[in-house]
Amino acid sequence: MSSVRDPRPPIYGLMAEFPSADALIEAAHQVHEAGYQKVDAYTPYPIEAVSEALALPRSKVPLIVLIGGLLGGLGGYALQYWSQILVYPMNIGGRPFHSWPAFIVPTFECTILGAALSAVVGMIIINGLPQPYHPVFNVPRFALASRDRYFLVIEARDPKFDTDATRRFLAGLNASEVSDVEH
Amino acid sequence: MATLEKLPPPPPKPDVMPFVAPGHTSGTVTDKISDVILRRHTPKWWLLGFTVAFALLMLFLTCVTWLFVKGVGIWGVNWPVGWGFAIINFVWWIGIGHAGTLISAILLLFRQEWRTSINRFAEAMTLFAVACAGMFPVLHLGRPWLFYWLLPYPNTMNLWPQFRSPLIWDVFAVSTYATVSAVFWYIGLVPDLATMRDRAKNRIARVLYGMGSLGWRGSARHWHNYETAYLLLAGLSTPLVLSVHTVVSFDFSIGIIPGWHATIFPPYFVAGAIYAGFAMVLLLAIPLRVAFGWSDFITLRHLENMGKVMLATGLIVFYGYIMELFFAWYSANTYERFMAWNRVTGPYSRYWLALIFCNGLAPQALWFRKVRTSPFGLFIISLIVSVGMWLERFVIVVTSLTRDFLPASWGPYKGTIWDWGTFIGTLGLFLTLFFLFIRILPAISIFEMRTIVPGGEAGDEITEVV
Numbered sequence: 120m121s122s123v124r125d126p127r128p129p130i131y132g133l134m135a136e137f138p139s140a141d142a143l144i145e146a147a148h149q150v151h152e153a154g155y156q157k158v159d160a161y162t163p164y165p166i167e168a169v170s171e172a173l174a175l176p177r178s179k180v181p182l183i184v185l186i187g188g189l190l191g192g193l194g195g196y197a198l199q200y201w202s203q204i205l206v207y208p209m210n211i212g213g214r215p216f217h218s219w220p221a222f223i224v225p226t227f228e229c230t231i232l233g234a235a236l237s238a239v240v241g242m243i244i245i246n247g248l249p250q251p252y253h254p255v256f257n258v259p260r261f262a263l264a265s266r267d268r269y270f271l272v273i274e275a276r277d278p279k280f281d282t283d284a285t286r287r288f289l290a291g292l293n294a295s296e297v298s299d300v301e302h
Numbered sequence: 303m304a305t306l307e308k309l310p311p312p313p314p315k316p317d318v319m320p321f322v323a324p325g326h327t328s329g330t331v332t333d334k335i336s337d338v339i340l341r342r343h344t345p346k347w348w349l350l351g352f353t354v355a356f357a358l359l360m361l362f363l364t365c366v367t368w369l370f371v372k373g374v375g376i377w378g379v380n381w382p383v384g385w386g387f388a389i390i391n392f393v394w395w396i397g398i399g400h401a402g403t404l405i406s407a408i409l410l411l412f413r414q415e416w417r418t419s420i421n422r423f424a425e426a427m428t429l430f431a432v433a434c435a436g437m438f439p440v441l442h443l444g445r446p447w448l449f450y451w452l453l454p455y456p457n458t459m460n461l462w463p464q465f466r467s468p469l470i471w472d473v474f475a476v477s478t479y480a481t482v483s484a485v486f487w488y489i490g491l492v493p494d495l496a497t498m499r500d501r502a503k504n505r506i507a508r509v510l511y512g513m514g515s516l517g518w519r520g521s522a523r524h525w526h527n528y529e530t531a532y533l534l535l536a537g538l539s540t541p542l543v544l545s546v547h548t549v550v551s552f553d554f555s556i557g558i559i560p561g562w563h564a565t566i567f568p569p570y571f572v573a574g575a576i577y578a579g580f581a582m583v584l585l586l587a588i589p590l591r592v593a594f595g596w597s598d599f600i601t602l603r604h605l606e607n608m609g610k611v612m613l614a615t616g617l618i619v620f621y622g623y624i625m626e627l628f629f630a631w632y633s634a635n636t637y638e639r640f641m642a643w644n645r646v647t648g649p650y651s652r653y654w655l656a657l658i659f660c661n662g663l664a665p666q667a668l669w670f671r672k673v674r675t676s677p678f679g680l681f682i683i684s685l686i687v688s689v690g691m692w693l694e695r696f697v698i699v700v701t702s703l704t705r706d707f708l709p710a711s712w713g714p715y716k717g718t719i720w721d722w723g724t725f726i727g728t729l730g731l732f733l734t735l736f737f738l739f740i741r742i743l744p745a746i747s748i749f750e751m752r753t754i755v756p757g758g759e760a761g762d763e764i765t766e767v768v
Contacts, residue, residue, distance in 0.1 A: 147522075163328060164493075164752040165525035173522055178530040184538075198454055202462035211466045221466040224549055228474040231542045235482040235535055239489055242531035246524045249516035256519070262500040264520050265493070267328035267752070 128275035131254035131302050132157075133285055134261070135271045135294035140166055143269035146292040147172035150271065153288065157274035161255065161264040183241035184234050191233015195226045257301045272300060321416045322755055323598035331599070331751040335744050336501050338594045344741065347593055352737040358730020365723040366441065374444055376720040383703040383715035388442035390695040391725050393550055394578070395435035395732075396476065397571075397691060400543055401579020402428030403483060406490070407539035415754050416607055419599040423590065423736075423745040424583050425487040430735040431582070432480045434728040439472070441724070468552040475549035482542055486535050489528075492518050493749040547575040554698065560641035561702035564629065570622030577615035577661075578691035580608050581684035586736065588677045588684075590745065599746055602675045609674035612687065616665040619694075623662060637707055645701045649714065653697050660690025 137143040143160060147169050150158050160169045199222040203209070208216045243249070255261050255272060264270050271294075273285055289297045322331070369376060379386040402424040409417035440449045452473045454463050463470045495515035502508045518524070551571035554562040584605065591600040630642035645654050664686045673679040705712045717725075739745065 160522040161520045162522065162525065163332075163497075163520060164749045165529045166522075167529075169522045170526045175523060175526050178527045180527050180530040181534065184531075184534050188538075199465045202454060203465055207460070207462040209464060211464060214466060218466055224471040224545075224552075225465060225474040227545060228471075228478040228542075231538050231545075232478045232481060235485060235538050235542075238531045238534045238538070239485045242489070242527050243516065245527050246521075248518070248524075249513075251512065251517045253517065253519055261519075265497040265500045265518075266332045 127302060128280075130275055130282070131257075131300040132272050132274040132276075132280070133282070133289055134255065134258050134298050134300050135289040135292065136260060136263075136296040136298075137269040137271065137293070138295050140169075140269055142293050143271060144168045144172055146271055146289075146294065149292055150273065150289075153279070155273050155277050155279055155285075157277035157280075159272050159274075161261070161270040161272070163265055163267060163269075179245055180238060180241050183245075184238045187237025187241070188230050188234030191236075192226055192230035194233070195229025196222060198229075199225060254300050254302050258298050260296065260298070321419065321601065321603065322751065323601065326598060326755045328752045328755055331755055332497060332501075332748055334596070334598070335746050335748050335751065336498055339498070339742060339744060340502055340507075345593070348737065348741060352734065352741075355730050355733035355737055358727055359734045360730070361723055362727025362730055365720050365727050368720065369441060369724070370446070374442060376718065377724075378716050378718045378721055379442075380713070382706065382711055382713050383700060385442075385699055385703070386715060387717045387721040387725060388438040389553070390692065390699050391728065392435050392438040393571075393695045394692050395431045395438075395728065396479075396550060397547060397575035397578045398582045398688075399428040399431035399435065399479075399483070399579065400547060400572070400575035401583050402426070402431075403479075403486075403539050403543040404576055404579065405583070406486065407536040407543065410533075410536045411540060416604055418750045418754055419596075419601075419746050420583060420587060420604060420608075421750070422487075422490065422747045423586060423740070424579075425483065425490065426736065426739045426743075426745070427579075427582060427586060428483050429480070429487060430732045430739075432476065432483065433735070434732050436476065436480065437724075437728060437731075468549065468556045471549045472553060475546045479542060479546045482535070482539055486539060489532060489535065490747060490750075491743065492516055493520065493528075494744045494747060496520065497748050498744065544572055547572045559702045559706055560635075560637040561626075561630075561645070561698065564626065566622055566625055566629070570619060570625075573615045573618035573622070574691060574694060577612060577619050578688060580612045580615070581687040581691070584608050584612075584680050584684040585688065588681045590740065591677075594740075594745075596746065599751065602677075605677060605680055606671070606674045609668050609680055609683075612683070613665060613668040616661060616668070616687070620662040623658065641702060641705070644705050645697060648701065648705065650697065650701050650704075653693055654701070657690055657693040657697055660686045660693060664690070 135146065137146060140162065143162065144166070147158075147160055151173055158173060160173060162169060200217070203218075203222075204216045211218075214221070255264075255270070260268070261270060271289070273280060273289070275282070279285075286297055326334075377386060377388070379388070402421075405417050405424045406421040406428075410421075440446050443449055451461075452463060452470065463473075465471075492515055495511050496518035499508055499511040499515050502511055548568040548571065551567035555564055555567040557563060587600050587605070587608070591597045627642050627646075630638040633639070645651070665683055667673045667679070667683060673683070700715050704715050
């Protein structure tokens with residue numbers, strides 16, 4: 120397809136494989152110090168030290184959850200106020216129409232529901248999921264990222280990226296294997 | 303010093319035994335948990351168990367069909383007992399679900415790493431138990447196909463639910479609980495579905511697991527948000543699970559019936575729920591670890607810990623029974639005193655005595671380490687406790703309703719064959735779902751197990767403790 124001008128670099132990036140979490144953490148530190156920015160690590164389970172080594176920004180999920188919880192709680196209370204006082208007032212055992220203690224339980228449940236759903240939906244959206252295709256899956260050994268291997272990818276879009284120099288750099292970080300990631 | 307070093311190391315005591323048998327790595331836990339699903343042949347015990355469970359599910363459908371044809375008159379409910387088995391079974395099932403959330407959320411916040419090998423199937427148990435529980439109030443409606451009238455939605459009749467009623471609180475509490483449990487469970491499954499996708503040989507399985515995994519690739523950025531969301535969900539589920547059985551207890555305690563109108567109900571219901579739930583977790587865990595050969599993951603130490611939780615919550619429940627009697631006397635209220643006396647000596651005294659035996663006396667055996675570390679002993683006690691918790695709800699519902707204030711309005715209650723059929727049928731629904739779950743999804747959280755083996759994030763700390 121040489122007739123179509125592809126603005127993308129020839130490969131997605133370079134992938135280094137590490138046999139242990141400690142090796143990956145060490146490598147992540149060095150990659151970050153070397154000034155690479157378009158870097159991501161792939162691990163079979165969450166490792167906090169890797170996020171720290173890559174200096175990832177704070178997660179936005181807590182803010183989304185706070186907003187979702189507040190909206191859920193306010194919405195739940197508003198629903199009850201509107202239906203029980205404004206549009207369908209009923210005298211139940213002589214209680215005042217605005218009998219707020221009775222409204223606490225649904226308000227609480229709506230708060231939790233709003234917060235929990237926004238945690239899940241927020242996390243999925245921030246992470247850009249669902250994403251059935253991603254270039255890293257083109258590396259056959261990457262299937263082990265969900266088992267017991269640790270991977271680090273430097274994208275070709277990174278301003279510091281240079282195929283040969285970056286390959287040498289990664290190989291020098293105790294990587295057991297460095298491979299090209301096709302688009 | 304030199305002589306000391308030559309001595310062989312003492313065998314580890316049970317309370318410092320690791321949570322995973324020694325020798326496991328990230329790779330071996332992955333293989334061991336996923337292989338039981340990815341193997342070609344369905345084991346015979348599974349087919350047998352599924353057949354029995356499915357037969358019971360058919361019994362449930364038969365009972366429900368007949369209910370739809372004839373109406374709730376086929377059940378034993380009538381005045382003065384208008385609730386009967388439906389509410390007994392509802393509370394029993396929903397209580398069982400609570401242990402799953404306790405294990406997955408509260409023990410996570412308390413950093414109890416032993417929860418890791420039991421949280422996945424305990425959460426599945428929660429979901430299936432809530433599904434069974436939800437059947438009863440809906441079937442009891444009389445016109446179950448109009449159940450959506452309970453929800454607040456704009457309608458042409460211009461009607462709104464009555465939010466001052468505990469029954470509407472229940473709708474909100476249980477539906478929120480079911481939703482949050484389901485998303486919590488699914489989010490926990492996503493990284494494991496990615497593992498299944500990468501390990502499955504069969505193309506259809508790979509595509510289906512891949513769709514479920516949302517294209518998860520274990521990126522550090524994703525884990526970063528994932529962990530935050532997971533912890534927040536745990537923090538949200540903790541007050542939620544405590545609120546659900548509290549609201550269920552409001553169904554009773556907001557009413558003025560003697561024996562129900564008590565402030566002790568919420569805490570004592572929550573403790574009872576966790577008690578019954580841990581009994582059910584043990585009933586599922588003990589056969590599961592044998593069938594799948596998972597005693598490396600669900601060790602005796604796990605069973606012992608669950609036994610301890612059962613003992614503690616059982617004592618709270620037993621304290622609740624004693625306090626109910628004490629307050630009936632101390633209130634100096636004629637009806638409360640009669641209720642207590644009637645419970646102990648009246649027509650349903652056999653149920654009360656059986657309840658005290660099942661929930662109060664039998665679990666005292668858990669004081670002994672021999673019992674707590676014996677799978678067989680724990681299994682028997684869990685069975686007894688499950689029966690006891692059902693009896694508890696029977697005693698609360700039936701003794702209070704059959705004899706309330708006016709002797710002129712007293713009347714007996716007995717479940718009919720359709721009541722029993724529906725109840726046993728929901729056991730079939732529960733077991734059918736559970737058998738399907740253990741056949742197609744990893745019943746232990748693989749990615750969390752990786753964190754507690756040596757080399758994992760928390761694994762090194764644990765090995766040091768050993």
